[in-house]
Amino acid sequence: MFTKPLFGRDIPPACEYCSHVVRAADGLLRCTRRGAVQPFDHCRAFSYDPLRRVPRRRPQLPTFSPDDFKL
Numbered sequence: 001m002f003t004k005p006l007f008g009r010d011i012p013p014a015c016e017y018c019s020h021v022v023r024a025a026d027g028l029l030r031c032t033r034r035g036a037v038q039p040f041d042h043c044r045a046f047s048y049d050p051l052r053r054v055p056r057r058r059p060q061l062p063t064f065s066p067d068d069f070k071l
Contacts, residue, residue, distance in 0.1 A: 011048065011053070013042035013046040013048070014039060014040045014041070014042055015029055015031060015037045015038065015039060015040070015041050015042055015043075015046075016029065016039040016040065016052070016053075017048065017049055017050075017052040017053040018031070018042070018045075018046050018047055018048070018049065018052070019047040019048070019049035019052075020032045020033055020045060020046075020047060021037065021052075031043075033045050
C-alpha cells in the first residue's frame with residue numbers, strides 16, 4: 001500500500017545519486033546521457049536511486065557526568 005520514501009521527500013536532485021550515473025575508476029561521475037558531470041548537477045533525466053545516496057551522520061550526543069543529575 002503506502003510506503004514511506006527512503007530518506008524523506010525533500011531530497012534535492014543531484015547527479016551523485018541518479019540511476020543514470022556511474023562512478024569511474026578515477027573518481028569522476030559519468031552519466032549515460034550527458035557524459036562527465038559534477039556531483040551536485042542535475043538534468044531533466046534525473047532518476048532518484050535511494051541506494052546511491054549516503055545519508056548525513058547523526059550529530060554526536062553530549063556526554064553527561066553523574067554530577068549533572070544531582071539536585
